[in-house]
Amino acid sequence: xxxxxxxxxxxxxxxxxxxxxxxxxxxxxxxxxxxxxxxxxxxxxxxxxxxxxxxxxxxxxxxxxxxxxxxxxxxxxxxxxxxxxxxxxxxxx
Numbered sequence: 001x002x003x004x005x006x007x008x009x010x011x012x013x014x015x016x017x018x019x020x021x022x023x024x025x026x027x028x029x030x031x032x033x034x035x036x037x038x039x040x041x042x043x044x045x046x047x048x049x050x051x052x053x054x055x056x057x058x059x060x061x062x063x064x065x066x067x068x069x070x071x072x073x074x075x076x077x078x079x080x081x082x083x084x085x086x087x088x089x090x091x092x093x
Contacts, residue, residue, distance in 0.1 A: 004091070005032040007084040009039075009064065009075035030064070030075060032088055037066065039075070044068055046092065052085045 006029045015022045028040050037044040048069045054077075056062040064081045066073040 001033050001035070003031050003033060005084050005087045006030065007032075007064070007077065007081045008079070009077050010061070011076070030084070032084060032091075034091065037088070039073075042073070044073075046088075049088070049092075052088050054081055054085060056080070 031038045051067040053065045064075045
């Protein structure tokens, strides 16, 4: 199965080492296929995803939301995922 689209998202973890706090940012990807969306930790069948939305914030990070039958999943993104959302919606038609 081929990837239709990919969009980067980030995860931020906190580490304390020698009494110093560090934030570690890691870039990961959401991949859109014809029948599912794949993240590093989850697989969402297209039929299980009801909608996808995006909310920007005042800082450089926005949120991509997957509304599914298992609940709401949020992903922190640095760039607008409009193309990714539009391709998903084309698949749902």
